Amino acid sequence: MTQQASKLVIVTEKLLLKKIAKIIDEAGATGYTVVEAGGKGSRGVRSPGKPSVGDDFTNIKFEVLTPNRDMAVKISDEVAAKFFDDYSGIAYLCDVMEVLHAHKF
Amino acid sequence: MTQQASKLVIVTEKLLLKKIAKIIDEAGATGYTVVEAGGKGSRGVRSPGKPSVGDDFTNIKFEVLTPNRDMAVKISDEVAAKFFDDYSGIAYLCDVMEVLHAHKF
Amino acid sequence: MTQQASKLVIVTEKLLLKKIAKIIDEAGATGYTVVEAGGKGSRGVRSPGKPSVGDDFTNIKFEVLTPNRDMAVKISDEVAAKFFDDYSGIAYLCDVMEVLHAHKF
Numbered sequence: 001m002t003q004q005a006s007k008l009v010i011v012t013e014k015l016l017l018k019k020i021a022k023i024i025d026e027a028g029a030t031g032y033t034v035v036e037a038g039g040k041g042s043r044g045v046r047s048p049g050k051p052s053v054g055d056d057f058t059n060i061k062f063e064v065l066t067p068n069r070d071m072a073v074k075i076s077d078e079v080a081a082k083f084f085d086d087y088s089g090i091a092y093l094c095d096v097m098e099v100l101h102a103h104k105f
Numbered sequence: 106m107t108q109q110a111s112k113l114v115i116v117t118e119k120l121l122l123k124k125i126a127k128i129i130d131e132a133g134a135t136g137y138t139v140v141e142a143g144g145k146g147s148r149g150v151r152s153p154g155k156p157s158v159g160d161d162f163t164n165i166k167f168e169v170l171t172p173n174r175d176m177a178v179k180i181s182d183e184v185a186a187k188f189f190d191d192y193s194g195i196a197y198l199c200d201v202m203e204v205l206h207a208h209k210f
Numbered sequence: 211m212t213q214q215a216s217k218l219v220i221v222t223e224k225l226l227l228k229k230i231a232k233i234i235d236e237a238g239a240t241g242y243t244v245v246e247a248g249g250k251g252s253r254g255v256r257s258p259g260k261p262s263v264g265d266d267f268t269n270i271k272f273e274v275l276t277p278n279r280d281m282a283v284k285i286s287d288e289v290a291a292k293f294f295d296d297y298s299g300i301a302y303l304c305d306v307m308e309v310l311h312a313h314k315f
Contacts, residue, residue, distance in 0.1 A: 005197065008310075011243050021145070031146040031195070033116050033166060039243040040231070061243060065197060073310060080311035090241070090312040092215065092275060094199065094304065100113075100178060101185035102195040110302065126250070136251040136300070138221050138271060170302060199304065205218075205283060206290035207300040 005097040008072035010062040010079055011037060012089035017060055020079055024064055027075045030102075032064040041088045059088075069095055110202040113177035115167040115184055116142060117194035122165055125184055129169055132180045135207075137169040146193045164193075174200055215307040218282035220272040220289055221247060222299035227270055230289055234274055237285045240312075242274040251298045269298075279305055 010020060017034065024032050038057040066072045076091040083089060115125060122139065129137050143162040171177040181196040188194060220230065227244065234242050248267040276282045286301040293299060 007197075007199075025145070031144060033142045033144040033164070034162075035140050035142045035166065035245050036162070037243045037245045039241060040235070041241040057244075057246070059243070061245065065195070076310040084311055090275070091310045092217075092312075093308045093310055094217075094306060095308065096199060096201055096306055098198045098200070100181040100196045100198055101189055102197075112302075112304075130250070136249060138247045138249040138269070139267075140245050140247045140271065141267070170300070201304060201306055203303045203305070205286040205301045205303055206294055207302075 003067070003099045005065045005067060005099050006069045006072045007094045007097045008062075008064045008066060008075060008091065009093070010064075010076065010089065010091045011039070011059055012062075012079075012083065013087045014058050014060045016083055016087060019083070020062060023078050023082075024062070024075055027071055027078070029064050029066055029071065029075070032062055034063075035061050037061045041090065065097060065099060069093070108172070108204045110170045110172060110204050111174045111177045112199045112202045113167075113169045113171060113180060113196065114198070115169075115181065115194065115196045116144065116164055117167075117184075117188065118192045119163050119165045121188055121192060121194075124188070125167060128183050128187075129167070129180055132176055132183070134169050134171055134176065134180065137167050139168075140166050142166045146195065170202060170204060174198070213277070213309045215275045215277060215309050216279045216282045217304045217307045218272075218274045218276060218286060218301065219303070220274075220286065220299065220301045221249070221269055222289075222293065223297045224268050224270045226293055226297060229293070230272060233288050233292075234272070234285055237281055237288070239274050239276055239281065239285065242272050244273075245271050247271045251300065275307060275309060279303070
């Protein structure tokens with residue numbers, strides 16, 4: 001039942017939630033987890049017209065388990081290409097996850 | 106002071122919080138972290154009688170550091186056996202964590 | 211564009227948020243993510259005068275991506291030295307992260 005997986009993490013602005021969820025869906029991932037997050041990035045401004053934010057939890061963090069590295073990179077590339085010029089964001093990967101139990105993965 | 110560890114992640118429905126916390130305790134883990142989460146899994150229905158959910162943060166994500174893989178698998182097996190037939194859930198593992206500082210681990 | 215990184219995770223009490231954020235900033239990290247968390251640690255008491263807490267989300271979890279292990283250890287050492295005698299906390303590291311996209315890392 002155990003299965004190797006990659007975990008893609010995307011931290012970005014909350015207003016992108018639905019658009020990024022759509023990209024993840026369309027890439028074929030079976031699911032994702034989202035949590036509200038605060039934080040600080042390398043930019044002083046989070047989005048056009050907004051002041052610099054501190055720790056007010058206006059960000060979101062996506063975690064997506066993918067069956068392979070390629071799907072994670074594909075999602076990340078599309079998210080970055082569409083949004084990271086205009087919005088704060090980081091995408092990173094951990095390749096050594098092991099899925100123990102899931103309905104379907 | 107540094108110590109190798111496994112990190113078990115369980116994402117499931119919020120109503121299982123106390124029951125899963127009890128399983129983690131009884132397995133001998135010294136602690137866990139819980140965050141509220143939204144997301145989408147491979148099932149359209151989260152729990153009996155509930156409609157499909159989107160990103161409304163009705164899930165929880167547990168993170169448990171265990172001193173070895175066996176304890177993590179034991180917790181995961183018990184949680185999956187008890188709940189994953191009836192509730193949404195995924196359990197996955199990362200084996201390459203290193204604990205730097207803790208009161209007791 | 212891909213770059214290896216370490217991910218430092220610090221889970222501790224919420225009232226330390228600003229002090230820890232300052233330590234992370236001063237260590238030269240380009241950013242961090244914070245989420246609210248509940249949980250249970252190896253201590254029955256979270257901070258002086260407070261009762262034991264269950265899952266009431268009075269903790270915070272920092273995640274910091276650092277370009278190398280040394281910066282992560284430095285942050286962790288300073289946080290632990292300053293706060294972990296008096297407050298609940300754990301710091302752990304994952305050394306196998308890969309940054310796919312970021313404004314600056």
